Amino acid sequence: MRGRGELIVLLGAAILACAPLLFGVYWTNLLTQAIIFGGAALGLDILVGRTGMPSLGHGAFFGLAGYGVALGVTRWSWNPWLAAAFGILATIAIALAFAPLAVRARGLTFLTVMLAFGQVCWGLATRGGEFTGGENGLPGIRRPSLGLDFWDLDSPDGFYLFTLLVATILTLAIARLAASPVGLSLQGIRDNDRRMLALGYNVAARRVVAFVVAAAAGAVYGALSAFFNGFVGPGSLDWRLSAQLLLSVVIGGAGSLWGPFAAGGALHIVRTYLTGETQRWPMVLGALYVIAVLVLPGGIASIGGVLRRRWRRPRRQAALESAP
Amino acid sequence: MRFWIFQTLNGLTTGALLFFVASGLTVVFGLMRILNLAHGALFLFGGYVGLTVREETGSFLLALLAGAVAAGLLGLAIQQAFTRTLLRSPFNQVLLTLGIAFILGNAILWIWGGEPQRIRPPEALQRSREVFGVYYPVYRLFLIVLAGLAGVLLWLLWERSRLGAIVRACVDDRAIATAMGIRVDRVFAIVFTTGAALAGATGVLGAPVLGLSIGLEFDVLLLAVVVVVVGGIGSLTGAFVGSMAVGLLDAFAKAKFPELSYFTIFAPVILILLLRPTGLFGRALE
Amino acid sequence: MTESALTVDNLTVRFGGIVALADVSLTVRAGSRHGILGPNGSGKTTLFNAITGMIMPQSGRVLLAGREITRLAPHARVSLGLARTFQITSLFPSLTARENVVLAALPALRRHRGAWRPAADREVAERADRLLTDLGLSHLADRPVVSLGYGEQRQLEIAVALATNPRVLLLDEPTAGLSAAETRTVVSLIQRLPADLTIVLIEHDLGVVFDLAEHLTVLAHGERIADGPARFVREDPIVKEVYLGG
Numbered sequence: 001m002r003g004r005g006e007l008i009v010l011l012g013a014a015i016l017a018c019a020p021l022l023f024g025v026y027w028t029n030l031l032t033q034a035i036i037f038g039g040a041a042l043g044l045d046i047l048v049g050r051t052g053m054p055s056l057g058h059g060a061f062f063g064l065a066g067y068g069v070a071l072g073v074t075r076w077s078w079n080p081w082l083a084a085a086f087g088i089l090a091t092i093a094i095a096l097a098f099a100p101l102a103v104r105a106r107g108l109t110f111l112t113v114m115l116a117f118g119q120v121c122w123g124l125a126t127r128g129g130e131f132t133g134g135e136n137g138l139p140g141i142r143r144p145s146l147g148l149d150f151w152d153l154d155s156p157d158g159f160y161l162f163t164l165l166v167a168t169i170l171t172l173a174i175a176r177l178a179a180s181p182v183g184l185s186l187q188g189i190r191d192n193d194r195r196m197l198a199l200g201y202n203v204a205a206r207r208v209v210a211f212v213v214a215a216a217a218g219a220v221y222g223a224l225s226a227f228f229n230g231f232v233g234p235g236s237l238d239w240r241l242s243a244q245l246l247l248s249v250v251i252g253g254a255g256s257l258w259g260p261f262a263a264g265g266a267l268h269i270v271r272t273y274l275t276g277e278t279q280r281w282p283m284v285l286g287a288l289y290v291i292a293v294l295v296l297p298g299g300i301a302s303i304g305g306v307l308r309r310r311w312r313r314p315r316r317q318a319a320l321e322s323a324p
Numbered sequence: 325m326r327f328w329i330f331q332t333l334n335g336l337t338t339g340a341l342l343f344f345v346a347s348g349l350t351v352v353f354g355l356m357r358i359l360n361l362a363h364g365a366l367f368l369f370g371g372y373v374g375l376t377v378r379e380e381t382g383s384f385l386l387a388l389l390a391g392a393v394a395a396g397l398l399g400l401a402i403q404q405a406f407t408r409t410l411l412r413s414p415f416n417q418v419l420l421t422l423g424i425a426f427i428l429g430n431a432i433l434w435i436w437g438g439e440p441q442r443i444r445p446p447e448a449l450q451r452s453r454e455v456f457g458v459y460y461p462v463y464r465l466f467l468i469v470l471a472g473l474a475g476v477l478l479w480l481l482w483e484r485s486r487l488g489a490i491v492r493a494c495v496d497d498r499a500i501a502t503a504m505g506i507r508v509d510r511v512f513a514i515v516f517t518t519g520a521a522l523a524g525a526t527g528v529l530g531a532p533v534l535g536l537s538i539g540l541e542f543d544v545l546l547l548a549v550v551v552v553v554v555g556g557i558g559s560l561t562g563a564f565v566g567s568m569a570v571g572l573l574d575a576f577a578k579a580k581f582p583e584l585s586y587f588t589i590f591a592p593v594i595l596i597l598l599l600r601p602t603g604l605f606g607r608a609l610e
Numbered sequence: 611m612t613e614s615a616l617t618v619d620n621l622t623v624r625f626g627g628i629v630a631l632a633d634v635s636l637t638v639r640a641g642s643r644h645g646i647l648g649p650n651g652s653g654k655t656t657l658f659n660a661i662t663g664m665i666m667p668q669s670g671r672v673l674l675a676g677r678e679i680t681r682l683a684p685h686a687r688v689s690l691g692l693a694r695t696f697q698i699t700s701l702f703p704s705l706t707a708r709e710n711v712v713l714a715a716l717p718a719l720r721r722h723r724g725a726w727r728p729a730a731d732r733e734v735a736e737r738a739d740r741l742l743t744d745l746g747l748s749h750l751a752d753r754p755v756v757s758l759g760y761g762e763q764r765q766l767e768i769a770v771a772l773a774t775n776p777r778v779l780l781l782d783e784p785t786a787g788l789s790a791a792e793t794r795t796v797v798s799l800i801q802r803l804p805a806d807l808t809i810v811l812i813e814h815d816l817g818v819v820f821d822l823a824e825h826l827t828v829l830a831h832g833e834r835i836a837d838g839p840a841r842f843v844r845e846d847p848i849v850k851e852v853y854l855g856g
Binding site for chain 1: 359409412413414415416418419420422423424425426427428429430431433434542546549550553557582583584585586587589590591593594597598601602603
């Protein structure tokens with residue numbers, strides 16, 4: 001079972017790695033962002049889908065890491081690798097400090113606590129004046145260099161493949177965590193936390209683990225996004241980004257991991273396409289959400305089950321009708 | 325001293341508007357465990373309908389009525405169409421109501437355009453007058469008084485009327501209420517529609533102060549959600565206290581530490597919720 | 611005198627002014643099948659909750675194989691070999707039957723901490739499957755609990771309790787709400803459990819109690835009114851009057 005999951009991730013990565021051969025710069029860049037948002041949604045699924053803690057503030061970790069990178073590169077003129085390490089580690093440290101408090105809340109209270117946390121970060125970034133660039137954000141983030149002649153991160157293809165590599169490693173790690181005793185216990189906590197306590201699990205500590213893992217994934221993708229855009233602004237801390245990530249998890253099928261990845265990526269592509277095509281894109285996007293709930297309440301990941309049932313029902317009915 | 329009085333009045337004005345929006349949200353939430361993220365869009369929709377009526381007829385009262393009726397009817401339609409889907413899972417609630425909010429927000433942009441608009445306050449209330457030594461717009465004073473009156477009225481409705489007793493019974497325990505023969509679905513339709521109408525009316529009432537613009541629906545929604553959770557889900561008293569607290573905090577923070585304005589609202593929210601996860605006036609649910 | 615697997619010593623539990631258990635004592639011999647009888651509200655589930663640490667008694671002691679556990683946290687008692695089932699089914703609904711058993715087994719095997727190795731490695735998975743097979747539930751292993759029938763869930767509940775590797779198993783009304791056929795299945799399942807496992811069960815169905823238990827304790831209004839071998843307690847005039855409606 002486990003070997004198969006890893007094989008599927010690697011196979012998917014191999015297929016995606018061929019994309020630059022088939023598509024031009026526009027699509028390569030779009031796919032880079034799709035992987036970034038899909039990956040962040042997959043990370044969030046550990047917290048939302050597996051542990052059952054809906055967060056409407058996850059974009060904060062995405063944005064904080066981006067700001068960390070931007071400050072390092074532009075304000076303090078650090079090497080981009082150092083800035084990336086700083087952005088990601090600082091974000092993980094913040095998550096680690098906040099997690100023990102945040103996981104005391106459940107359900108919609110947790111959702112609101114995280115919303116408030118996100119708004120605090122957003123407020124500090126927009127009102128940060130010179131330091132954070134305020135409403136204008138921080139432009140001029142240089143990308144790091146691998147020091148390899150054949151792999152240039154400043155080229156669209158090079159950065160795409162780098163993003164894909166990071167996403168593949170991270171996804172394998174998260175999938176491995178999900179299948180581990182800790183990963184299984186997270187699902188147990190979601191289903192019945194009191195029983196887990198009685199069985200001898202440290203429920204609070206495991207909620208912290210889920211929180212920090214999701215935040216760390218968000219931070220890595222936030223740093224990638226900052227390098228990709230060469231810029232961070234308050235938009236990366238806007239609650240709408242948090243909403244988009246949460247919606248990706250729901251549309252993809254909470255807890256399925258691959259569903260949120262697919263939904264997060266697809267949602268970004270659809271959104272970019274609609275924004276270019278029509279003024280009415282929020283309406284179309286909103287309609288998509290509504291239709292998604294009505295048609296696939298279990299998310300994209302449930303599509304297999306739904307189709308199987310559709311397929312079986314007529315046959316079973318036929319069998320009943322042909323019975324004497 | 326005048327600074328304090330002035331900002332207190334500003335805070336109470338914001339608090340008054342928040343209370344109108346949050347009261348509907350909190351009762352729907354308490355009653356059916358449904359977090360309606362389209363509530364802000366209903367608020368804005370009511371405001372824009374009021375704008376048109378105000379410009380066509382010149383009457384503020386008619387505008388207020390139209391805003392309430394339009395938002396109420398739309399709320400009823402949403403409630404009738406989607407209640408069963410909404411009850412299925414909290415994840416789907418977020419997805420569905422946010423989807424509706426996006427659709428409605430964009431429809432408003434389509435119909436009324438993107439220019440920020442403002443509704444003129446009623447002619448009788450357009451002046452300023454002196455209170456406690458500061459000059460203050462009469463219309464804003466009217467809003468504060470109205471919030472006080474509405475608070476008392478809602479409290480009476482909640483605590484003293486038959487409908488209030490029924491709704492409270494449903495909030496406390498839906499299963500027992502059903503067993504007692506209360507038609508919870510009908511109660512829910514009434515409450516949802518009333519909440520939507522109240523939001524729409526607030527859109528009109530708030531327009532002379534906050535204006536009308538795309539994006540306002542989410543600013544209002546976020547603050548209202550915070551008020552509901554901090555006040556305690558399903559608690560009207562909590563919604564009132566929470567609204568005034570957030571309004572005052574917002575006014576003083578914006579005036580004193582503009583660079584920290586979001587921090588000063590949301591950091592205390594985090595603190596309160598961590599100390600009292602059920603909110604100030606809430607009881608443990610589920 | 612055989613050794614005592616579980617001893618309850620003058621246990622008293624009060625909720626506010628209400629006395630739920632008054633000075634109750636009982637001794638469960640190792641390997642025995644011990645039934646707790648009593649009308650609704652007589653304190654049976656309260657007794658289980660106090661034994662397993664879900665509530666703390668005001669006075670008295672609980673001893674597991676001679677070791678005092680009165681103040682231990684519930685999970686510490688689980689690791690000492692005390693397991694229970696619940697009156698209301700208490701499983702992990704979206705997980706499969708096997709995953710339910712694995713989750714319960716991991717702490718007992720001290721394997722619940724890793725974040726990098728698979729939860730159901732060969733040894734754990736085999737153990738879970740053996741347990742399910744022993745209880746005749748192997749055909750349910752890959753089905754999520756929500757899709758199981760109520761009777762199947764009650765049986766799985768016993769499997770989950772056994773997965774913690776207990777020496778003493780407390781069963782809280784294992785056949786409540788089951789049909790006659792399902793009740794027979796569960797009774798035979800309990801009869802097939804290892805003989806060295808000590809079982810204490812609360813049961814309403816007198817037929818079930820007399821089928822399973824060789825020793826009975828009868829509670830009424832939080833007090834112990836009878837205690838002894840099943841065949842004697844059955845004939846006790848006070849028990850007949852209070853409980854059997856005499």
